[in-house]
Amino acid sequence: MQPLRRLLWPRLGRSLFSPPLSDPAPAVPDAVVQALVERLEEAAQARLGRSLSIRQVDAGSCNGCELEINALGNVLYDLERFGLRFVASPRHADVLLVTGPLTRNMRQALERTAACTPEPKWVVAAGDCAVDGGIFQGSYAVEGGIGAALPVDLLIPGCPPTPTQLLEGLLALLAAQAPKAAARR
Amino acid sequence: MSDTEGRDGPDPEAPPPDGPSFAGRGALPEVPAPPSAAPAGAPPPPDGAVFALIRQGRAQDCRPHPRHLLDPGRWRAMAEALAAAPEVALLALWAEPGVVHACFLAEDQGRVIIASCPAAEGRYPALSPARPGAVRFERMVRDLWGLVAEGAVDLRPWLDHGRWPLVGPLAASPAANAAPAVPQPEFLTVEGEGVHQIPVGPVHAGIIEPGHFRFHVQGETVVRLEARLGYLHKGSIGLMLGKPAAVAARFAGRLSGDSTVAHAWAFAMAVEAALAVVPPPRALALRAVMAELERLHNHLNDWGFVCNDAAFAWLHARAGVLREGVLRAAALAFGHRLMMDRVIPGGVAEDPRPGGDAAIRAALAVVAAELPQLTAVYESHASLQDRVVGTGVVGAGLVARFAAGGYVGRASGRAFDARAVPGYAPYADVAVPVLAAGDVDARVRIRMAEIGESLRLVDALLDALPEGPLSVPLPQPAGEGRLVEGRLVEGLGLVEGFRGECLHWVAIDAGGLLRGVFPRDPSWLQWPLLEAAVEGNIVADFPLCNKSFNCSYSGVDL
Ligand code: SF4
Numbered sequence: 001m002q003p004l005r006r007l008l009w010p011r012l013g014r015s016l017f018s019p020p021l022s023d024p025a026p027a028v029p030d031a032v033v034q035a036l037v038e039r040l041e042e043a044a045q046a047r048l049g050r051s052l053s054i055r056q057v058d059a060g061s062c063n064g065c066e067l068e069i070n071a072l073g074n075v076l077y078d079l080e081r082f083g084l085r086f087v088a089s090p091r092h093a094d095v096l097l098v099t100g101p102l103t104r105n106m107r108q109a110l111e112r113t114a115a116c117t118p119e120p121k122w123v124v125a126a127g128d129c130a131v132d133g134g135i136f137q138g139s140y141a142v143e144g145g146i147g148a149a150l151p152v153d154l155l156i157p158g159c160p161p162t163p164t165q166l167l168e169g170l171l172a173l174l175a176a177q178a179p180k181a182a183a184r185r
Numbered sequence: 186m187s188d189t190e191g192r193d194g195p196d197p198e199a200p201p202p203d204g205p206s207f208a209g210r211g212a213l214p215e216v217p218a219p220p221s222a223a224p225a226g227a228p229p230p231p232d233g234a235v236f237a238l239i240r241q242g243r244a245q246d247c248r249p250h251p252r253h254l255l256d257p258g259r260w261r262a263m264a265e266a267l268a269a270a271p272e273v274a275l276l277a278l279w280a281e282p283g284v285v286h287a288c289f290l291a292e293d294q295g296r297v298i299i300a301s302c303p304a305a306e307g308r309y310p311a312l313s314p315a316r317p318g319a320v321r322f323e324r325m326v327r328d329l330w331g332l333v334a335e336g337a338v339d340l341r342p343w344l345d346h347g348r349w350p351l352v353g354p355l356a357a358s359p360a361a362n363a364a365p366a367v368p369q370p371e372f373l374t375v376e377g378e379g380v381h382q383i384p385v386g387p388v389h390a391g392i393i394e395p396g397h398f399r400f401h402v403q404g405e406t407v408v409r410l411e412a413r414l415g416y417l418h419k420g421s422i423g424l425m426l427g428k429p430a431a432v433a434a435r436f437a438g439r440l441s442g443d444s445t446v447a448h449a450w451a452f453a454m455a456v457e458a459a460l461a462v463v464p465p466p467r468a469l470a471l472r473a474v475m476a477e478l479e480r481l482h483n484h485l486n487d488w489g490f491v492c493n494d495a496a497f498a499w500l501h502a503r504a505g506v507l508r509e510g511v512l513r514a515a516a517l518a519f520g521h522r523l524m525m526d527r528v529i530p531g532g533v534a535e536d537p538r539p540g541g542d543a544a545i546r547a548a549l550a551v552v553a554a555e556l557p558q559l560t561a562v563y564e565s566h567a568s569l570q571d572r573v574v575g576t577g578v579v580g581a582g583l584v585a586r587f588a589a590g591g592y593v594g595r596a597s598g599r600a601f602d603a604r605a606v607p608g609y610a611p612y613a614d615v616a617v618p619v620l621a622a623g624d625v626d627a628r629v630r631i632r633m634a635e636i637g638e639s640l641r642l643v644d645a646l647l648d649a650l651p652e653g654p655l656s657v658p659l660p661q662p663a664g665e666g667r668l669v670e671g672r673l674v675e676g677l678g679l680v681e682g683f684r685g686e687c688l689h690w691v692a693i694d695a696g697g698l699l700r701g702v703f704p705r706d707p708s709w710l711q712w713p714l715l716e717a718a719v720e721g722n723i724v725a726d727f728p729l730c731n732k733s734f735n736c737s738y739s740g741v742d743l
Contacts (some may be wrong), residue, residue: 004559008499011700021506027275056392060417061392062739064442064523066488070392071512074505086391104417106395108367113555135435138352139420162522 003068015088026164028171029091031046032154036176039153052174053082055093055117059110060100060142065127065160069097077163084170095173098150099160101129101136105157114150126166128159233636234268235273236291239300247675247690248458252286253301254489260302260310272586276313276710277280277688279313279703280320280330282681283662283671285309286703287319288677288688290588295606295631311337318587318710324575325743329422343446344742356425375409383724387416394738398727404454405723416551417742425702429531430456430659430691433699437689438525440704441740446472446681448704449528451689454609454678457529459693460660462669465727466651470612474646475515475524475533477639478545481552482511483638483683484632487735488515490628492563494728495572499592503559506600507552514548517541532656542647553640560633571627577718579732585716591685592631592685593711593734597623603681611646625733635683662699670695684708706740 056069072079079085083125087093090113098110114123128134133144146152156169232240236499240254255263267273276297277288312319312335323730324343331353335342345352347367351359361742366388387395397413421440425433437452437699443530457464464472465606489504512522512635518541519527527534537545563569579589584597594601599620604612618634620627667674678689685707692701719727 004412006565008562008566011558011562012499057388058392058394058417058464060419061394062442062445062526063737066392066394067443067523070486071509074509075502076506086392090388093497100417101419103417103419105346105418107348109416113388125574128468136419136421137413139419139424140349140351143416143421145207147505159525160523162516171418 003035011033020078021075022081023076025082025171026168028168032172033168033175036154036172039176040146050174050177051085052094052170052177053085053087053092054095054097054123054170055087055090055113056099057090057099057110057113057183059098059130059146060102060103060136061127061129062100065099065129068160068163069099069126069166070167071163072184076181077167079167080176082167084174090114093117093121095122095160095170096126097124097126098146099125099130099145100128101133101139102146102148104141104143107113107143109147110146111149122153123150124156124173125156126156126158126161126169128157131155134159146157187538217688232292233273233291233293234298235263235268235371236298237294238266238287239298242300245301246673247677248461250297250299250677252301252675254284254301254303257302257305260300264310264312264315264466265450266313271585274685275312275316275318276588277690277703277705278319278326278331279690279700279705280304280326280355282299282330283332284331284353285326286690287312287446288690288705290600290601290604292588292601294409295608297607297679308333308335310335313338314689316586317713321709321741329355329640329743330351331547343680344370344418346370346415354420355426359586365554370397370413372399372413373409373411375712377403377408379403379518380408396738397735400724400727403489403722404470405725406580407719407727410719410727412712412716414738415451416711417739419739419743421704421743422629422702426699428699429697430693430699434530435526435623435703437704438528440743441706441708442523442525443483443685443739444479444682444706444737444740445525446475446521446528447680447687448689448706449526450476451678451687452691452704453528453530454660454680455676455689455691456678457676458678459667459691461675462531462659463706464532464572464657465607465654466595466611468655470646470650471537471655472528473526473535473611474545476682477643477646478511479524480683481549481636481639481643482508482515483550483735484636485511487732488563488629488632488636490735491573491597491625491729491732492559492569495569497566497569500563502560502567503555507555508553510548514541514544517544518567520622522593526637527657531659534655536655545643546647549640549643550654554634556633556636556640563629563633567623568628568708571727572729573629573733574624576726577722577733578622578624579714579718581621584623587710587714589685589710589714590679590707591683591711592628592635594685596627601686603679604687605677609680612642615642623730628733659697668693668695673700675701682707682737683712706737708738708741712736712741 130146136142242255244254272292272293286300328345346376383400385398395416399411401409425436438449440448485508489501493501516522518537581598584599598621602617604615671693675692688705690703694700
């Protein structure tokens, strides 16, 4: 007989009766929402509703940004409760979440990933590097930000941006497309 | 249980019967204190043949580990002597315009030395025939400095994918890239019936760094894996050169974000050694607190992810909660979750903020309280154990030949930990866990043991935090300290990050600017072993093997 302490099930059962570990959602800055709403109005395409599928692409990051993006999936930030989820293929994505200063060695791979992503899509540049090359600006090996290859819809600065900052940006995207989705009903 | 073919076969890389023997946790090879700490007058044990050869070269001004300039003939003799000296580990190989450097560790004595060789007409005798770990370094040296290793095992490009505007960007006078098109990469081949290829990447399905993996597969079994990296090459070395140490430190801290503290510390250690300044005790203790927090959050993260890759989500969720607690405490104490830019040459940037000490202790108490339960769950669930035990085995012979550090080495019997040997302040008594199995499970267990040790170390460090200043100023203008007009001073730093030892070498001119630099991530010597670990496993176990290594892509792509 295993001691009870060694088993997973009692612990899982206990979790059913305790409050969730997830933090409350962060507030979304109005100005960002407004700007994104206007952008969306210009795109006359129907969208999926109140959920977004995100494909992350590392285009030269130091992996600090990836650590924080991964942290969005832990139970404290719990990205999926907002209808946001990471997908494995760009063909399933609404959002390309791109990090890094865009190395020359990654440019083509990023462009091909973007070409596989159905329109309309959002491109989010996350991290100081992705915004304008960050400290790697001016190197022979980098293009100097995601904007060098793709039109960028949203910038999330920070080195790296915290999970909370990333969440604010992604929730702003959700809020921006909500009125459009409602109007279609 | 899925007892897949090829998993139970004899290990082709099993250690020879007379190979190193492995003791349990806390066992360390018998090593003398580092030379600098040896009591004056005591005769040091004699050098081996390779070190003796290197010391015949002209001594350069490098601290605390010496550098000697060899002529090509003596370098060639050294390369030949290496073949008969398995106890000498190649830690790094890099270059400056017209000269190559190789850093060695005498594993039996804990001594470190650098040998250099002028590359007349852009050529130098290769080390890869004697040291397989030299292969990727030689390919990198050719791509960045345009220096060719004569007699090298492999001369295919590595970091240079043909997409930069320059060829040999760090050479004295780089040429423009005149190639009409981007060349197709060449991969090693496999012959046999039913062998097919699976190309993966550079963009992967998960949130991980980019790299290309070329699998040759027969049925479900991986016959050969070859990695092609370099996608993240940012030109960090070029950006560091010509900058003051304090500015260049920001790049060291962004070589591999998950090891920002360890790399920033190793870089600072190299700079401080070059300039002969000693950071205050409080700074050293705070660096160690941050380094152990970094080890903790990464070990927790990867333990969780290994379990997740075995479809055991609960441990992943719990480890994620504990890790987030550590990161939040770090943010509270040091103002940054990953503690970037907190280690600076000369000391640390700032004191822990009010409440930081309590936040760290609280977060660590939560980890300590839950660790035994998580361990029990990890050990007692057959579905998980079935996936990790016996999967992705790396033999002790291979680990020794590549001098792989960190948990990759320690899970296969190589006890090296830079905190113990050569050792550095403030570490005095680090328990180094060592296992012999070399599988995914052993790598996980090394990290579980290290979590416990880091918890103990942080507590002890915080209990005895010395008072005093946080940093010492670096000498700036020529004439101050070791800075003399027309002369370079050099330093080597070796710091144990969560992955293994981070090695940084710097050369500083009279104006305090970097004239030479090489940051070497431990992954350089671990990546090649992943290819060996996967061989004979099923394709579906690759993510598990890969995560158990968790090598840095950015760290080696420079
Ligand atoms: S923004 Fe900072 S953390 Fe993100 S990739 Fe760039 S250097 Fe790394």
